[in-house]
Every structure is written in structure tokens, then in C-alpha cells.
Amino acid sequence: MLEAQQLWAAVLAYVLAGSGAIFGVVLRRNWQRLILGLMVLGLACHTASIVVRWDRLGHGPFITMFEILSSNVWSLMLAFTIAYWRLPAIRPSAAVVMPILFLMMGWLLMTSPKAGHFPPTYHTTWLFIHIGFGKVFLGAVLVAVGLSGVVLMRATVWGRDRFQRLPADGRLDELAYRCMALGFIFETLMLIAGAIWAQDAWGRYWAWDPLETWAFVTWLTLAFALHARATSRLSPQAASWLVVAVFVIAFLTFFGVPFVSTSPHKGAV
Amino acid sequence: MPRDVRRLAGAWFALALSALGMSALLAIVLVAARSPFLGLGGSFFRTALVLHVNLGVVVWFLAAAAGAWTLLRARADRVGWGALALAVLGLSAMIAAPVLGGPPPVLANYVPVLDSPVFLGGLAGFLLSVVGAGMLSVTGGWSMPASGHRQAARWAVLTMAVATAVFAIDQGRAGSSRLILPVTLDDQLWGTGHLLQFVHDLLMMSAWMLLGRRLLEAVPGLARRVPWLLALTALATLGGLFVSLHEDIGSFDHRQGYTSLMRWATWPGPLVLGAGLAAGAWRLRRTPGGLAAGEAGLLASMALYAFGCLIGAAIQRQGTTSVPAHYHGTVGAVTLAYLTLAVRHAGSFGVVALKQATAGRLTLAYGLGIAILVTGLAWSGALGVPRKAPHAELMQADPAYLVAMSLAGLGGFLALAAVLALVCMLFRGLRRPARAAAAGARPGDVRMRALAITASAVFAGGLAVEFMPAVPAIGAMKADGHVAEKKRAEIDLRFSQGVAMLHFREYDHALTAFHRVIELAPQMPEAYVNAGFALLGLGRHEAARDFFDEATTLRKDQINGYYGLALALEGTGDAFGAMQAMEVFLHRAPADDPYRRKAEAAVWEWRARLDEQKASASATAEEKPAAAR
Amino acid sequence: MSAASTPSRALRGRLWRLLSRLASLKLTLAILVLLAVGVVAAYLSDTRTVWALVLPLTLCAINLMAAIASNGIFRRQLPLLVFHLCLLALIVLVALGRMTYLKGQLELTDGTWFEGQLSAVEAGPWHFGRLDQVRFASDGFRIDYDPGMRRGPTRNAVRFLDASGAVGQAVIGDQTPLTLCGYRFYTSHNKGFAPTFAWTPAGGAGSVTGSVHLPAYPLHEYRQARNWRLPESGIEAWTMLQFDGALIDPERADEFKLPAEHVLVLRVGDRRWTLQPGQYVVLPGGRLTYQGLRAWMGYTVFYDWTIPWLLAAAVSATVALGWHFWRKFASQPWDGVEVPDGDGNA
Structure with a gap:
């Protein structure tokens, strides 16, 4: 349950960050620090959610579609957050990237979070x-x-x-x-x-x-x-x-x- | 100093620093391997530990020593470069050894090794090259006027020669050991490992004098007394020759002899010198401009050394974390002195544009980290925490214990980070001129080179893959959280810990480990046998007998159980039972069992003793009636 | 200037032009597209479509070699050239590998030796391996099942003859092959029961022991029967294994095991027997004794001597590429990238 709450909190933070980025571009506002903060916050919640699930199931998020999507949203967010943080000049590109991630998050929330079987291989x-x-x-x-x-x-x-x-x-x-x-x-x-x-x-x-x-x-x-x-x-x-x-x-x-x-x-x- | 000598010495120093850097990286691997979800297994951990110690102490110190000796020689010819090439080759072999054949790690006390020809050959090659560099220095610059630090380096050469001689003697005598228990690798390296401490000691004093030249001059008469301190420290190693020639290798006296030598002879020299230098610093405290370059590092190194000695003196119980606290303190002091020297003199060895202030601060950060680590370990040692035991086993909820161990972790992390940053800085500075030179040169046709590189990379890489046995991690990792799996993993871990402890002769810890194994796997005869051997080591023969009994009851073919039973029975004074048990062992053991010879000898001896007893018993029996009359 | 040199120089010029045309980077792009199309075609098509891959790869190799010979960039940029040479090595190695590989399957009853016979095999035309010299025997296996009959790792104890002819022992499994003479034997998910019989011909000749591999268990749980033929006599027999309940409990963690109690149904022609271990039936021509039930394990075997070299070439290629890009990018920081003036360097 905790795991789902953490995931929802993460998605919320991501969506806020992404919306901020999009509206920032449309309205020509500079909310970059806030957006970065939200991204980091979302990543923290998401990491916690993955860790809790990992600990509960005893294996990493590699098996079901839910896990694959979740771990990829996490890693993509991490990659983009690093780029966002290190390359300030390109920050407005978040308005392009975030909608792609929204798509994955939506899909993620629609898949079943049931545990899969960890195959011997x-x-x-x-x-x-x-x-x-x-x-x-x-x-x-x-x-x-x-x-x-x-x-x-x-x-x-x-x-x-x-x-x-x-x-x-x-x-x-x-x-x-x-x-x-x-x-x-x-x-x-x-x-x-x-x-x-x-x-x-x-x-x-x-x-x-x-x-x-x-x-x-x-x-x-x-x-x-x-x-x-x-x-x-x-x-x-x-x-x-x-x-x-x-x-x-x-x-x-x-x-x-x-x-x-x-x-x-x-x-x- | 001629340029080519500087290049050769610089190459040795670069080798030393790269070993230090790799050792720090391995320390991170060690921490990662301990984290539960990577689960890389005990053997992986111990292999990394062996490499960490070898690179971080043996190679780092001795390659630096060879560099110092090269400077002492003041000549760089083919032989000098050849020694360096041999060292590089040896080091490469040591690093490559873990993937070639997955050799078992042997955690000997001073020089842990991987038991494979590649590793041992590499180590031997490296040591040979260092000894060579030391001996070469005799041919070179010994006629030059000697300031204190040069004298110290020369005495270190002598000490190295003694260590080599002891190594040869010990190996020679290991072949003809008269002891019942076999001579272990730990025994074989015991003497040499101890004498190397003296080499490091002398070279640290050399580094101190070089760094503290100003302080040395500020104390009248100190410089005159230095030769005596050096001679006393170095000549004490001759005691090692005495021990190795007079005591059986592997015997208690042999081990104790070296321990005493180290306990009484290593520290006075450095401590007296350090006190003198500290006095000099005190006298100069008001001079304008404050400390000169490297003097802060020098003072930190001396303080660390004194701290380490203090803890060493306070060690009450062997086998608590006070022991690593002591050696981390002293090893840290040597490392700190070398690093401070490296930063101060980097410019002379081709390191460009090193930010002295930052680098100096990093060395001090290293010292601080080590000091915190030592404090934490010493504190937990005072609380009585056994060393080399993982956190889970201790289950100490005592907040003092937790604070102490967290302190140790924090200090270790700080020291590692500082060392890595420093090594990176030095190497980056070293690469800069090379890169500038490469950029200046006109690129020629690279096709032949590319072809050669490709062909050799594919060919050598393919061969390596072909002859590399399965990577240990494959299949060994279990990511599932089943209780049974975890239990099995804990049994493996505890069992291997126990075996290692048994090897170190730390019998009470070994016993603890095997007790836990028996708790988890009550049907495992091997655990009973090893617990029995641990009890034998502690001299508790009756308890040992019961464990061996249990082991042989659980499995009739547990032949080493009979061997242990025999030893235990002998200890309780039951020579007849001992003989019977040993005969069962001889009856069941395969013909090539390594213990066979000793068992046969023991049976023979016991039988003789029994016959003797019988003879004297019958004699008394005959006398008795007479006396009654 | 002699007259003879002029045509040769013209010829050389023509050859050089041809070479540069073959080395064209535009051609490379076309080949990459062709290769992608070939891959997709081979993937979608049901028939054998080797040529869809071989043709573009051959073109690719020619293009690469021509470019290495004639393109100036390769004369200056060492890491880039190493990368492309490694790619060339990969193509050559893959080709060699496909000519000499072998892939096959076999089944082995516990306690019996493999003697070089595969039940299914697929091999390259130049495969000249020493499979007939490979000997190994299965000493039984263990497979744990999670609740829900989820198969866990297989651990199979085997004995084998090593190169010196001595008997070695090993435990192999799904991911740890037994490697003999370059052949890698992996356990497969196929395994089942093997009723073992002894056939004693009526003439008094020595008896023959053999086992019948019933369909894989638990995959074909309800089809534990098959037809087979007795040795020499040509008698057709049908055998079915019967036991009560599920052997592997789907509700809890369990393991693969032989049924503790079972009966074996044997039918020859229109006669039918139920047998317990040790019982026998008399057939025309001899006596057939049911000795008991054992397990069989299915193995896959794979031979390709190029694997280590392929790996080395692939890793070298990646390292070289990383080196190339590092050199290219390290000169300018990422957060202040200038637009290069563009000399066409890759």
C-alpha cells in the first residue's frame, strides 16, 4: 500500500514538474528551480516505492509490464533530471520530454501491479x-x-x-x-x-x-x-x-x- | 638529480599511486559486496579484500620505496628500467589473477594472497623487482653525502635485505617442518610480513625528515642523534634472522618472536624522531609565514602514528576491533607522509599545474578520515566488538556501539574519497604534458597500428574469454528472498568465516561461527569437525572430543573427524583411544591424504608410548605385591 | 617515360576510382538500410531467408574494406579505424561461426552415458567437431518448484570423461553448461520419466537393457504414454505410466520427483498387463522385465568456437568507439558546445 502511495506521489510530482515546464514555455515564465525540485522530489518518492517493492518481492523491477514501465520511467526521469541539472541552457526542452514520460506514466497506472514469477534464468x-x-x-x-x-x-x-x-x-x-x-x-x-x-x-x-x-x-x-x-x-x-x-x-x-x-x-x- | 633518474623514480611513484587508487576503488567494491542485494558471495568479498590489502599496503608502500631507492642510486639504466618493467608485469599478473582460474583467497595476516601460480608469481616478481631496486641503490649513490632522509632510505635497504633473507630461510625450513599441524601460508609469510613493517617505518622516517627539514634544524643536536635512531630501528630486524634460524616455522615461539620484535622495536625510533620534530615545530611557531609546504601533513602524519601506537599499547584483548584501529593508524600515518611528499614534489616528476592548496587540503582530509576511522574502531574495540565479524552477527543494539561503528564508516569514507580525488588530480596533472605533446605531433598513417591493435585485442581477448572459467558471479547470485535460500547463504557465510578464523588461529571466533552453523544446520558433520578443531586450538580437549564424536556419528565417512578425535583424545590423556581413532582415520583416508604421514607418525609414537607404559605398568604390577608384603 | 607504364597507370587509376566508389559512405547508408530490411524480412518470413542477411553483410564487408583502404579519415583516426576493423572482424567471425556451428538436442536416462547420438541436430556445412568422442552421464537432477508449479533452477549432477580420459564430476544447470571438446551441454526444461526394461531373447543370448522416455513431465502431465519398438524383434509396444494425484504440489513449494507408487501399463498387440518393478511378461521371442522407473533429462547442445573471439571483437569495438567519441567530445565541455566547422569527420 505504502508502495502505491509513494508511486502516486512520485507521479504527481512528475506531472507537476512537467506541467510547470510546459506552461513555463507557453507563458514564457522561468520556474526552472521549482521544476528541478519537483523532479528530484518525484525521483525520491519513486525510488522509495521501487525499494519497498523490491524488498517485498525479493527481486528487482524487471518482470511484469508494470515493473518494466515503472523502472524505465524512473531511469528516464533520472537521466533527464541529470541533464536538466547539468545543462541549464537546455532546460526548456523539458516541455518536449515530459509529455513522452506522461504517456508512460499513464500506461503505468493502467497496468496491474501484481507480482510476476522470477524465472530461474x-x-x-x-x-x-x-x-x-x-x-x-x-x-x-x-x-x-x-x-x-x-x-x-x-x-x-x-x-x-x-x-x-x-x-x-x-x-x-x-x-x-x-x-x-x-x-x-x-x-x-x-x-x-x-x-x-x-x-x-x-x-x-x-x-x-x-x-x-x-x-x-x-x-x-x-x-x-x-x-x-x-x-x-x-x-x-x-x-x-x-x-x-x-x-x-x-x-x-x-x-x-x-x-x-x-x-x-x-x-x- | 638527472632527468632520466627522475623519470624512472617518477614511474615507480606513478605505479605506487595507481596501486593506491585501485586499492581505494576496491575498498568501495568491498563495501558494495557487503550490501545485501548485490549478494556477490563470500569468496568474491575475500578476493577483493586480498587485492585491496596487497595494492594498498604491499604495492603502494614498496613501489614508493623502490622509487626512493632509485633516487638514492641516482642512475637510471636498463637494469633499473628492467626492474620497473618486472614490477609492472608482476602487478598486472596479481590484478589478472582473480579472473584466471578463480583462485581461493588465503587471508594470511600480513600478506594475504590468492592461492594461484599467477598471483603468487606476480607477487614474487613484484617483490623481486623491489628488492632489485633496493640492491641496485647500493651500487649507485651511496658515496654521496648523506642527509638524514637518505640515511633512513639506506637503512631501509638493509632491512629489506634482511626481510628477503628471512623469507628464504622460512621457505627453506617450511619444507622440513617437524610440527604435527601443517605449515600454512600465513606461517610462511609471517616473518617477512613483520620485517616489512620495519622497512615502511624507516621510509616513513625518511619522509618525515624530508618534509620536516626546517623543524629538524630548529632543534639543536637532533640531527646528530638521528643516525642512532635509524640504526637502532634497522638493526633490530636482525632479531628476525635469529628467530627464523632458531625457532620452527609455524611454532608458537616463531610467531611470538616476531610479534615481540614488532611490539618492542618498531615504534621507538619514529616516536622519538616525531617528538623531536614536534619540538622543532613548537620552537618555530612564532616565525612569520606559519607552516611551510607539507609541514601540516607531516604533523598530521606524526600525530596519526602516535595515536596508532597509543592504541597498540592499549590493546588488551587480541581479536577486537582495537587491532585494525592500531594498524589503520600506523598504515595511515605512512600513507599520509607519502602523499604529502607526493603533493609537495609532484612538480619535479612531471606533474603539471597541481593545485597545491587543494591537494594539501585533500591529504589532510585523508588524515582526518583515518583519524575518525581509528577512533571509531578503537572505541568499538574498547566495547569489546570482535573484529572481522559482520554487523548482523553482533546484533548489538547498544547505541554506543552503533555510534562507534558509524564513526568508523564515516571516517573510512572520507579517507577513501580524499585518496581517490588526490590520485585523480596527480594523474591528470601527469597526463597533461603528454597530451600536449601528442597534440603537437603530426598524425601519421595509423592503419598498421590499428590493425595490430585490433588483431591483438581480438586474439588476446578471445583467449582470455576462452580460458577464463565461469565468472564467479554467474549463477552464484540468488536474488529471491526465500528463507531457505537466505539460510543456506548464511550457513555458507558463517562456515567460511569460521574456516578463515580457524586459519588465523582465532579459535574463539571460529567457535562462535561454527556454533551458529550448527544451529542453522544441525546435520552438518563438517561444522562439528571444525568446531572440534577450534576447541582443540583453545585447549578444551574434552569438549572437542564430544564434537568429533558427534561428527563421526552423523557421518561415518567423516574421516577428518577421526583425525580430530585422535588429537582430542590424546589431549585428554587417553593415548589408547587416540591410537584407535587414528587407526580408523588411516584405515579410511585415501592414500594421498596430506595428513596421512603425520597420522602414521602419531600412531607410531603413541603405540611406542603405550608399550612403554605397559612395560612400566607390568613392572609396577610385579613390584606391588612385593611392596605389600 | 616508357610506353608500358601509361596503360598500367590508367588501369591503376581506374581501379582506384572503383575502390573509392566501393568505399563510398553513401553506399554505407544504403547497405545499412538494406541490412535493416533484410533483418525484418528474415524475421517476418517463415521460410529460410539466409540471403536477406548474407547479401547486405557481404556488401558491408566489401564497403568496409574498401573504405579502410582508401578513406583518408582512417589514416588519421586510430580509434575510429580500430572500431571499423573490429566490425569487420565481427562479420568474418559470424560467417565462420555459421559455417561451423552445431545445435542439437538429446535426452539421457539417469545413470546412462551419452555416446555421441543426438535426437535433433542442425549444423553448418563445415562442422567437423568431435562429438563422437564426448562422453558424459547424468547422475540425477533436482528441480525446485515455487507455488503455482513455477519451475526453479535445475541442478544436474553429471560425470564425464575429460581430455585425459579421467572421469570428472560437475553440477550443471540452466545456465551452467558442461563444456566438452567445445560442445556446451545445457539442461533444458524437458525432463520426464523413463521406465526401464530388460529384454532377454528366448535363444538365451545376453539381455539388453533400455528405457522408454515418456513425454515430458509436468508439461504433458496427462499424456504419460507412448509407442515403442522392442530391439531386433520389431515387436511394437505401448506403455503408460499411472500414479495417483499430482506429483508436484501446485499449492506449495515442491520439487520434481519420481512417483513413490505407480503402475506401468504395457500393451503389446491386444494383450495388456499392469506391471510393478521386477515383474516380467513373456512375449513371442523373449522375456521383458520391467526393472523400474527412472528419470530422463533433455539437454541442448551448442557448438560455436567463435564465441570468445566474437565477444572480444565486440567489446574491443565498443571500447574503440568510446575512445573515439571521448577524444572527439572531451575537447569541448558539454554545457558550452560550439558548432564544429564540419570537416566531415565521423
């Missing part, structure tokens, strides 16, 4: 390594998508006005590119750790199961985006579309594929 450190890398990857891409969203919205008259205070498109694009590079490294690491785990767990390192397939497609898309940016001088807008494309595919891979199959990896148990 999950008794390994690779679980933490694999998932940890994945979370860094998605977090980095989320920050990139916030920046790209700003670039794309600035293409409209409304957006140009609202997002005036942010650095120029070129600088946002460069930052997004850095995040994507970071994400690429961590996605590669995630695939490697996953392959090692799969070799341990199922006796093969790669078998093109749905999640493996789509994770590889994500990797290829990311490689394409980085390569395209290096090869031809893309405009910041074009590069931003690529970032969005990568994020969409990664998002579908992370949350769409487990949604259609019963467990994170099909046949994983």
Missing part, C-alpha cells in the same frame, strides 16, 4: 548489467529527442517564439548528436551483455527472437543516423527527424515488443 548479474546499459541508452536518446523536438518545433512560428531562449539549432543538434553517440555505445554494450546472458541462459547468444531482432534494428537505425550525420552535412532539422525516428523505434522495441509477447524475451522463461 534471471538469477545472474548479467540481468543488472544488461538492463542497466539499456536504461542508459534510452535515457541518452530521450535527452536527444528533447533537444531535437525543440529544433523541430522551432521550425514553426509559434515554436520559434517560445523556444527563443535556448541555444541556436546548430548547438542543440551537436548536443543531441553527443547524446546519440553515448546512446549508441550503451546500446552496443546492452546487446553484448544480452548476448552473453542469452548464451548462459538458453545456450545461444543470438536467436532473432522479437526483442533481439528489434533491438538490432534499433542499433542499425542509430548507426544510420550517426553515419548520415557524419557523411553528409545534414541540416539540424533533418538530423532531428533521424533522432526522433531512432527514439520511436527504440521505444517500440522496449515497450511495444514486450507488450505483444508475454515476457520480455519471448520464450525467455
